[in-house]
Every structure is written in C-alpha cells, then in structure tokens.
Amino acid sequence: MLKKITTVASVVLLSALTACGSGGGGGDTGSSGGTITMGFAQVGAESGWRTANTKSIQDEAKTAGIELKFSDAQQKQENQIKAIRSYIQQKVSVIAFSPVVETGWDTVLLEAKRANIPVILTDRSIDSDDTSLYKTFLGSDFVEEGRKAGDWLVANASGPTSVVELQGTTGAAPAIDRKTGFEEKIAAKPDIKVVASQSGDFTRSGGKQVMEAFLKSQPKIDVVYAHNDDMGLGAIEAIKAAGKVPGKDIKIITVDAVKDGMQALANGEINFIVECNPLLGKQLMDLAKKVVAGEQVPERVVTVEGTFTQEQAKAALPQRQY
Ligand code: GZL
Numbered sequence: 001m002l003k004k005i006t007t008v009a010s011v012v013l014l015s016a017l018t019a020c021g022s023g024g025g026g027g028d029t030g031s032s033g034g035t036i037t038m039g040f041a042q043v044g045a046e047s048g049w050r051t052a053n054t055k056s057i058q059d060e061a062k063t064a065g066i067e068l069k070f071s072d073a074q075q076k077q078e079n080q081i082k083a084i085r086s087y088i089q090q091k092v093s094v095i096a097f098s099p100v101v102e103t104g105w106d107t108v109l110l111e112a113k114r115a116n117i118p119v120i121l122t123d124r125s126i127d128s129d130d131t132s133l134y135k136t137f138l139g140s141d142f143v144e145e146g147r148k149a150g151d152w153l154v155a156n157a158s159g160p161t162s163v164v165e166l167q168g169t170t171g172a173a174p175a176i177d178r179k180t181g182f183e184e185k186i187a188a189k190p191d192i193k194v195v196a197s198q199s200g201d202f203t204r205s206g207g208k209q210v211m212e213a214f215l216k217s218q219p220k221i222d223v224v225y226a227h228n229d230d231m232g233l234g235a236i237e238a239i240k241a242a243g244k245v246p247g248k249d250i251k252i253i254t255v256d257a258v259k260d261g262m263q264a265l266a267n268g269e270i271n272f273i274v275e276c277n278p279l280l281g282k283q284l285m286d287l288a289k290k291v292v293a294g295e296q297v298p299e300r301v302v303t304v305e306g307t308f309t310q311e312q313a314k315a316a317l318p319q320r321q322y
Contacts, residue, residue: 036292037067038285039087041097043124044075046202047230048258052322053098053123053278060281066288075100075169075201081108088115094288098123098139101171109133118291122280124173131299135291138283138301140276142174146181148274148307149225149253153182154189156251156271161189161222164214165197166207166235168227174276175199178227178255195221200231207231211238226254229261229273236269247271257308259320265313273313275305278322 038061042054054070061068069087073079077100087095088111095117099105105126112119113133121137153163163186168175179197186192196214200206207226214221215238224239226232232254236246244250246269254261257275264270283301290297308316 035065035067036094036288037069037090037092038288039069039071039084039090039092039095041071041073041080041083041087041095043080043098043100044072046075047204047228047256048260048322049228049230049256049276049278052258053280055322056279056281057122057284058281060285063282064285064289066285073100077101077104081105084108084112088112088117091115092117093292094118094120096120096122096284096288099126099173100124100169102127102173102176103171106130106133120284120287120291122284123278127173136287136297136299136301138280138287138303140174140303140305142177142276143181143184145174145255145274145276145305146178146183147185148181149178149255149272150182150185152272152307153192153223153225153253154185157189157192157223159191161192162195162218162220163192163223163225164211164218164221165194166200166210166224166226166231167197168199168202168231170199170201172202174255175202175227182225194225200226200234202228202230204230204234204237207234208238209234211235212241215239215242221250223251223253226252228276229254229256229258229264229270232270233260233264236264257305257320258322259317262308262313262317262320265308265310266317268310271310273308275307277303277305 071083095112106128119134121134123139125137196218198210200210224235232252239246239250252270253272255274255276257273261273265273287297
C-alpha cells in the first residue's frame with residue numbers, strides 16, 4: 001500500500017487533474033454561496049521559513065475571501081490534534097494543516113472524514129496507509145531537496161570529507177527525507193562521510209547547541225549539512241565562538257533560502273542553499289475552493305523551487321519576498 005504520496009503521481013503546481021474523490025464539507029461549504037471557513041493547524045513559529053509560511057496563508061486567505069481559523073501548535077502534535085478536533089466541532093468547510101511529524105494522525109483524520117470535512121495537507125505529509133484521509137498534499141519534495149544538497153557536495157568536495165548533520169525535528173517528513181536524499185547522493189563519493197548527525201529541531205538555538213557539541217566531540221569537521229537555514233545560522237554562531245571561519249574552515253549547506261540564510265550565503269558564511277518555498281498560501285486557497293466545491297484535485301502538488309550559490313544569492317536578495 002502506498003504509504004506516502006511519492007512524486008510519481010505528483011504534478012507540478014496545479015497543472016494536470018486526477019481523480020481524487022469529491023469534496024463537500026460538514027459545515028457551510030460555500031457551495032451554497034456562503035463564506036468558506038478554513039481551520040488551519042500550523043506547526044509553530046520555529047523558523048524564518050514557518051513565519052513566511054504563516055504570513056502567506058493568512059494573507060492569501062484574506063485575498064481569497066476565506067474565513068481563516070488559525071492555531072499555532074508550538075511544534076507539539078497533541079496541540080495540532082486538539083486544534084483539528086475544535087475545527088471539526090466548529091463544522092468548518094475545510095481543514096488544512098502541516099503535520100509536525102509523519103505518524104499518529106489516522107484517528108483524528110478519520111473523525112474529520114466522518115464529519116464530512118475535507119482535509120488538505122500542506123508543507124509536510126503524513127505516513128499513513130489510508131490516503132483517503134486527505135484530499136491532496138501540497139508541498140515540496142524533501143528527498144529531492146536532500147539530493148540537491150548532496151549533489152553540490154559531491155561536486156565540490158575533494159579528498160576525505162567529514163560531514164556533521166543538523167537534522168530537523170525528529171520524525172518530521174522534511175527531516176527524514178532530506179537525510180535520505182543527501183545520503184543517496186554522497187554515496188557516490190565514499191570519501192565523504194557523515195561522522196555525526198543529531199536533531200536541532202529546526203531552530204537556531206537547537207542548531208547552535210548541537211554544533212557546539214559536535215565541535216567538542218569531532219576531531220575533524222569539514223562540512224555542516226543543516227536541514228534548514230535557522231539551524232545553519234545557529235551553527236555559524238558556534239563555529240565563530242570556536243575561533244573558526246564559517247564558509248571557509250567549515251563549509252555549510254542549508255535548506256530553505258529565507259532572507260537571513262540568503263544574507264549569510266551572500267556574506268560567504270554559508271556555501272550553498274537549497275530553496276524550500278514557504279509561499280504556499282495562494283495554491284492552498286485555490287485547492288480549498290475546489291475541494292469545498294466538490295471538484296477533483298491532484299493527489300499531490302509539488303512546489304517549484306531552486307538552489308542558490310553565493311553569487312546567485314547576492315543577485316537574488318533584493319527581490320526575495322521572505
Ligand atoms: C519544510 C518545513 C520546514 C522548514 C523549516 O517544508 O516543514 O520546517 O525547512 C521549518 O525551516 O521549520
């Protein structure tokens with residue numbers, strides 16, 4: 001049974017349409033011409049990426065005329081589950097959320113299904129055998145993001161290379177998949193070895209603390225692979241405090257491409273960033289309207305994103321929206 005929607009069935013943005021069941025909602029579904037209400041259970045406010053993602057959702061709900069009920073789970077699954085249950089009780093038209101971790105959602109999503117309230121996954125996916133629990137998953141291909149990071153290192157490393165990895169939140173899809181994609185690619189060069197790997201929970205403070213420990217425990221560190229910019233920025237603080245030069249003594253690869261990360265990249269403190277686009281609000285509201293109206297939507301919508309070198313960051317910074 002397909003556990004996670006892979007990119008095989010995915011479409012880029014909102015191009016092709018595939019059958020994915022009818023929509024409909026337990027509450028005022030908007031099909032009677034009423035206002036659509038969306039219950040959104042956000043992960044938290046742990047990173048610059050999340051802040052930009054939240055702003056995109058709130059701004060685009062306003063633009064779309066969708067009444068948004070919004071909750072911040074402070075990176076705790078039990079808070080997201082509580083929020084989803086409250087949205088079910090309020091009989092919203094549609095529920096959307098970014099699952100903080102991949103597992104433990106079937107029960108509450110079954111409750112939404114029984115209440116005839118459609119669910120849209122955004123940003124992160126869930127690992128469930130029952131893909132009827134949600135209408136579509138809108139977000140990045142995190143394995144591909146890890147592959148892009150690994151490809152850059154394979155192309156730029158020479159000789160024995162010791163890598164320390166700052167993982168995202170334990171159990172989160174981006175943490176699991178960015179690790180998988182990176183390892184797949186660096187396997188091409190056995191000289192590249194991940195000598196230590198630990199979660200910094202996607203936060204700047206977490207990245208700094210873990211990097212401080214790595215600097216004490218590892219005899220040689222050539223590269224930091226951080227699953228997001230915020231942990232990479234924390235690592236920069238730790239590297240400087242240890243009297244080393246980030247970007248030169250220790251190369252840094254991160255994921256996201258938020259403004260602070262791009263600034264550090266332009267300054268030469270980070271060496272390469274893989275973009276992860278947080279601006280999902282417009283696509284989410286378009287999908288919500290289709291789902292509530294009972295229209296068919298793709299099972300998987302993959303966001304389009306690129307990569308940045310130091311030179312590219314200098315050119316791109318003035319236009320960056322987040
Ligand atoms: C990725 C998103 C991740 C970001 C982090 O889509 O879930 O969570 O990479 C954020 O910055 O905390």
